[in-house]
Amino acid sequence: xxGLRQRRARRQRAxxxxxxxxxxxxxxxxxxxxxxxxTRGAGGGFSWETxxxxxxxxxxxxxxxxxxxxxxxxxxxxxxxxxxxxxLLVPTVVWVRLRLPRLRRLVEFVSLLPLTIPxxxxxxxxxxxxxxVVYFVGGSSLxxxxxxxxxALPFAYRAIDAxxxxxxxxxxxxxxxxxxxxxxxxxxxxxxxxxxxxxxSAAFLTVALVLGEFTIASLLNRDxxxxxxxxxxxxxxxMSVAVSLAALVLAFVLLFLLSFAGRRRHRxxxxx
Amino acid sequence: xxxxTTGTLDQVKAPTTPRVRGGRRRADLLGVLxxxxxxxxxxxxxxxxxxxxxxxxxxxxxxxxxxxALADGYIVDAFVRSITLSALTAVLxxxxxxxxxxxxxxxxxxSVVRRLVTSACGVLAQFGGVTLxxxxxxxxxxxxxxxxxxxxxxxxxxxxxxxxLFDLPGLVLVYTYFQIPLMVIVFLPALDGVRPQWRExxxxxxxxxxxxxxxxxxxxxxxxxxGSTLLLFANAFSAYATAAALVSQGSPIVPLQIRSALTSExxxxxxxxxxxxxxxxxxxxxxxxxxxxxxxxxxxxxxD
Numbered sequence: 001x002x003g004l005r006q007r008r009a010r011r012q013r014a015x016x017x018x019x020x021x022x023x024x025x026x027x028x029x030x031x032x033x034x035x036x037x038x039t040r041g042a043g044g045g046f047s048w049e050t051x052x053x054x055x056x057x058x059x060x061x062x063x064x065x066x067x068x069x070x071x072x073x074x075x076x077x078x079x080x081x082x083x084x085x086x087x088l089l090v091p092t093v094v095w096v097r098l099r100l101p102r103l104r105r106l107v108e109f110v111s112l113l114p115l116t117i118p119x120x121x122x123x124x125x126x127x128x129x130x131x132x133v134v135y136f137v138g139g140s141s142l143x144x145x146x147x148x149x150x151x152a153l154p155f156a157y158r159a160i161d162a163x164x165x166x167x168x169x170x171x172x173x174x175x176x177x178x179x180x181x182x183x184x185x186x187x188x189x190x191x192x193x194x195x196x197x198x199x200x201s202a203a204f205l206t207v208a209l210v211l212g213e214f215t216i217a218s219l220l221n222r223d224x225x226x227x228x229x230x231x232x233x234x235x236x237x238x239m240s241v242a243v244s245l246a247a248l249v250l251a252f253v254l255l256f257l258l259s260f261a262g263r264r265r266h267r268x269x270x271x272x
Numbered sequence: 273x274x275x276x277t278t279g280t281l282d283q284v285k286a287p288t289t290p291r292v293r294g295g296r297r298r299a300d301l302l303g304v305l306x307x308x309x310x311x312x313x314x315x316x317x318x319x320x321x322x323x324x325x326x327x328x329x330x331x332x333x334x335x336x337x338x339x340x341a342l343a344d345g346y347i348v349d350a351f352v353r354s355i356t357l358s359a360l361t362a363v364l365x366x367x368x369x370x371x372x373x374x375x376x377x378x379x380x381x382x383s384v385v386r387r388l389v390t391s392a393c394g395v396l397a398q399f400g401g402v403t404l405x406x407x408x409x410x411x412x413x414x415x416x417x418x419x420x421x422x423x424x425x426x427x428x429x430x431x432x433x434x435x436x437l438f439d440l441p442g443l444v445l446v447y448t449y450f451q452i453p454l455m456v457i458v459f460l461p462a463l464d465g466v467r468p469q470w471r472e473x474x475x476x477x478x479x480x481x482x483x484x485x486x487x488x489x490x491x492x493x494x495x496x497x498x499g500s501t502l503l504l505f506a507n508a509f510s511a512y513a514t515a516a517a518l519v520s521q522g523s524p525i526v527p528l529q530i531r532s533a534l535t536s537e538x539x540x541x542x543x544x545x546x547x548x549x550x551x552x553x554x555x556x557x558x559x560x561x562x563x564x565x566x567x568x569x570x571x572x573x574x575x576d
Contacts, residue, residue, distance in 0.1 A: 013378070015374075015375055037410035099300045100301070214402045240406055244406040252391055252395045
């Protein structure tokens with residue numbers, strides 16, 4: 001029996017190395033290719049020129065105004081969308097758990113609904129809604145926040161719901177209330193610190209989603225980094241490949257950090 | 273530790289609850305108002321616009337003309353191509369992705385390998401879009417890294433039969449590239465649910481590895497595998513950005529047809545055709561997601 005298990009462990013290790021290595025090679029190949037593509041010099045040699053411009057923001061702004069606008073818009077969109085998603089969703093989900101348990105299924109259903117509505121479909125219906133948005137708050141690219149909150153709902157909901165399931169919200173809030181805390185205090189000082197990693201993961205997922213969003217921004221004629229990359233691709237492929245690579249790496253780092261945030265919660269729970 | 277606390281608090285509160293109930297209920301509902309108002313404006317209204325628009329003529333009167341127009345040759349072709357593309361990449365992605373997921377699972381839940389692979393998969397599966405299109409242009413575009421290497425070093429011209437990257441075959445390749453990581457992400461939890469005891473039980477009863485996969489793990493994982501494949505299908509079917517950035521000519525698939533219906537000067541009497549196509553997409557995705565839900569319920573019976 002022990003021999004069998006050992007043999008199996010060895011076989012699994014071999015399989016793991018083969019499959020994971022193949023996967024790594026196949027999936028790193030485009031990244032390597034992107035890097036090589038961006039470091040081609042004028043004469044066919046190696047050159048850091050593209051990256052030098054990329055990191056010299058003054059020059060970048062001069063040479064590629066579209067890109068600069070897109071990056072700026074995406075930066076604010078990321079912050080606004082993550083904040084708006086959390087402000088809208090966290091109090092609602094906590095409140096429903098505490099006071100309106102019957103609405104829980106409904107809120108879950110509604111939050112997961114955007115998964116069944118493709119962005120390209122949503123944008124068709126959003127066009128008239130955005131006519132009103134422009135009328136009330138103007139046509140800035142930052143108004144995309146509204147649509148992005150909807151796109152982020154399913155992912156943020158799942159993260160927050162999982163976080164809340166891991167703690168006993170009701171007991172915590174009743175204990176705080178019985179000691180004289182108001183709802184704001186319960187929310188801010190009791191519930192929120194307990195679901196910190198869930199909130200963090202909801203925020204990270206929203207950030208990744210907003211950084212990668214193209215469909216809605218492009219079809220509503222707004223600017224963001226993906227729209228800029230696409231436009232730039234027609235005139236300066238090298239720079240748009242460089243920005244693509246930087247965006248992919250940034251998103252990877254975000255999600256890799258996120259995997260640690262998630263783990264820490266497990267360990268805390270195990271020791272307590 | 274926690275259970276008794278809940279009990280006492282409930283008892284303390286019980287007498288006060290009935291008296292103030294009606295007014296408090298209403299006040300409680302106010303707490304979820306912002307959420308529902310927001311969702312109504314930015315999710316329900318757009319959906320209604322699509323549904324109602326699909327059945328409305330240019331003059332606003334109800335009509336079936338848009339729905340009937342879905343039977344036009346070029347739209348049917350677009351749907352067939354979309355469905356074929358999605359099905360093909362879903363099956364390819366599911367098969368390869370499941371293998372990768374299994375390899376990752378054997379590494380243990382806290383390993384660096386798993387963390388690296390899942391983060392990379394998260395990026396490629398959900399971040400994708402335009403950036404992936406450019407990744408492939410840099411890799412196997414006309415002057416891409418691999419294209420140039422194959423041509424100059426091995427004398428192989430991958431585009432000898434024409435440049436296929438910017439057409440359907442290119443879409444199959446790039447879509448598969450983001451479907452595999454998505455499969456890894458959605459299939460991992462199911463594999464995590466498989467308990468080592470089941471394998472030990474099979475072995476102690478004399479079952480071989482083949483027997484274990486054929487009669488124990490296979491049937492247990494089958495609903496999860498099928499469900500994940502459906503999710504991949506819906507994912508590919510809804511995808512727009514990659515195709516928009518990659519396809520250079522025409523609108524071979526439905527999302528691109530919707531784009532041209534939205535952006536080009538519309539033909540007279542066809543103002544709402546885009547909405548009808550959008551409705552068609554929703555119907556397909558909703559159907560697939562409904563099946564997915566059914567399979568999910570079956571999966572969770574054993575693998576939670």
